[in-house]
Amino acid sequence: MNLFKKGRAMYSLFVFLGLAAAVFFASHELLPLVSSANAAESSPKVSPVKARERDFYAPNSENLAPDEMRLIACGTGMPTARPKQAASCWLVELGNGDKFIFDVGTGSAERIAALQIPYNFLDKVFLSHLHTDHFGDLDALFVGGALAGRQKPLRVWGPSGDTPERGTKYAIEHLRKALTWDLDGRQGLTDPRGYHIEANEFDYKGMNQIVYQENGVTIRSFPAIHSLDGPVSFSLEWNGLKFVFGGDTYPNKWYDEYAKDADLAIHECFIAVPDMITKFKFTPQSALAVGTQIHTAPEAFGKVMSRIKPRMAVAYHFFKDFDTTGAINERIRTTYDGPLSLAEDYMVWNITKDDIRVRLAVVDEDVWPPPATEKPQAPDPSIRIPYSDMIAGGRLDVKDVIQPTYDEINKEYGLSEKQE
Ligand SMILES: [Zn+2]
Ligand SMILES: [Zn+2]
Numbered sequence: 001m002n003l004f005k006k007g008r009a010m011y012s013l014f015v016f017l018g019l020a021a022a023v024f025f026a027s028h029e030l031l032p033l034v035s036s037a038n039a040a041e042s043s044p045k046v047s048p049v050k051a052r053e054r055d056f057y058a059p060n061s062e063n064l065a066p067d068e069m070r071l072i073a074c075g076t077g078m079p080t081a082r083p084k085q086a087a088s089c090w091l092v093e094l095g096n097g098d099k100f101i102f103d104v105g106t107g108s109a110e111r112i113a114a115l116q117i118p119y120n121f122l123d124k125v126f127l128s129h130l131h132t133d134h135f136g137d138l139d140a141l142f143v144g145g146a147l148a149g150r151q152k153p154l155r156v157w158g159p160s161g162d163t164p165e166r167g168t169k170y171a172i173e174h175l176r177k178a179l180t181w182d183l184d185g186r187q188g189l190t191d192p193r194g195y196h197i198e199a200n201e202f203d204y205k206g207m208n209q210i211v212y213q214e215n216g217v218t219i220r221s222f223p224a225i226h227s228l229d230g231p232v233s234f235s236l237e238w239n240g241l242k243f244v245f246g247g248d249t250y251p252n253k254w255y256d257e258y259a260k261d262a263d264l265a266i267h268e269c270f271i272a273v274p275d276m277i278t279k280f281k282f283t284p285q286s287a288l289a290v291g292t293q294i295h296t297a298p299e300a301f302g303k304v305m306s307r308i309k310p311r312m313a314v315a316y317h318f319f320k321d322f323d324t325t326g327a328i329n330e331r332i333r334t335t336y337d338g339p340l341s342l343a344e345d346y347m348v349w350n351i352t353k354d355d356i357r358v359r360l361a362v363v364d365e366d367v368w369p370p371p372a373t374e375k376p377q378a379p380d381p382s383i384r385i386p387y388s389d390m391i392a393g394g395r396l397d398v399k400d401v402i403q404p405t406y407d408e409i410n411k412e413y414g415l416s417e418k419q420e
Contacts, residue, residue, distance in 0.1 A: 057348040057361040060116040060370075066095040069241050069351040071264060072361065074111035075103070076316040076343040079133035080280075085319065085345050086111050087133035090245060090266065091122075094238055098217055101125045102234060102245045106136030109144060111345060114363035119150035119194070120373040126212075126219065127158035128247020129231035130171050139175060143182060146194025148369035151377070153196035157211055159204035159221065162229040172199035188384035191376045204230045208258045222258045224249035227294060235259065241351060244310070248317070250293060251300045255308075262310040263351055266343075269315035270295035272327045279324070298328050302335030309338060312356045316343040 046052070057072075064070055070093040077085030087105025091112065099121045101112070112122065122145060127135050135158075142154050158168025176183075176197055183195055202211045205223055212219035217238045224231040226248040233246040233255055244259040246267040259265050271280060276287035291297060295317065296304070305313040313336065318328055325342060332340065339356070341347065346361040386392070399419055410417055 055359065057359045059114065059361060059363060064093055064095050067239055067352055068095045069243065071243065071349040071351065072115060073343050073345055073347040075105045075108035076345055078317065078319060079131065081107055082319065087136060088317065091115065092236060092243060094217065096215060098215055100236065103128055103134040103247065104137045104141050105133045109137040109140035112141065114367055116367055116370045118370045118373050119145040119148050120152060123150060123152055123155055125154065125156045126234055127156060127168060128233065128245065129159065129226065130168065131248065134247060139179060142197050143179065147190065149372035150194040151191055151372060151374050152193060153198050155198045155200065157200045157202065159230050159232045160201050161204065166228065166230055167201050169199040169201040172197055184385055188379050188381050190379055192379055193377060204232055222254040225252045226250065240353060248295060251296055251304050256304065259308045262308065264312045264314060264349060264356065265308060265310035266314040266316065267301055267304055268296050268317040269298050269301035269328065269332065271318045271324065272298055272331055275324050275327060298331035299335050302332040305336045305338060312339045312341060312349065314341045314343050320344045
């Protein structure tokens, strides 16, 4: 009874003190301040007029720090074209201003264009091998890039083959020949300097050999095992950071050795065999052969990454859909539990010694050519190849309706151009 009374007395005292405190804070206008301070602790300040930090990457909107590497996936898919994924293509941008393209697979040229980078900066391409899903858009980057402001030759590095005809030099020379009509028809019309392509072929058997070394950047190659002799993987080292790009391969001991200590390591990871059969319509026999013997199965990808332990492992070369990603992830996770990116087109990695930030880019589909970095060189109209008399004679007379455009442009730019 006494205890009960004592308890009630204490309770009354607390109620009284609480009310007194409320009256005190309210009369001093402290109560609203206290509650807003608590709210500020639980949620960051949000402004109705100031933009918040983005959680995506918008091309041409962020500076690259002097010690930073930025990697953008411009193609993560397969030889089979699809709107959602171009084939293998990776852009590496360095804080020293250098940029390198690793593979330029079918469909990737439009991804590169979406990044709005002046084409003079995109003049170095490294090919892992000569499957079209790894170099099928080289023609688009070569010709389209020149038309959009590349005022220098496109330089290509790639492996030799076991015969000269299976090497990069042969492929580039014959690509150039296949474009004879295209290139001849552009003579004398635009800045001519970009319409040249150089092949730098190196020995596919080279063991961690240096294939490029300039401006503090060292790129090495080592063999891969895929389809025929010839494919390679690359490492790029700069400023204490190491990036490794594996082209197509069965898991191999050279990647295991030379990709060690990578800050970021890309390696192919093929579609899970059951999905190859049901979704890709392979026969079970072909699915097993292609998905596990010509390429790297997800479980094997995981085993490779468990051995080399990169700061970030990147898997690509599969159709990444809502109903395939889970299987790939689960299979990789049976053999690897480290940091992992399941790549898709426009994925972006910002890499420094302290941090690797992974985001997706949001791009503008209506891009136009970025600015040229040098003054355009006027073409020499005298080297234009003329039509035959027969074709030239087929022109309809539309001079009267075109002349106003000549008048307008001549007046605007102080010229005296005449119709042909
Ligand atoms: Zn291949
Ligand atoms: Zn491939």
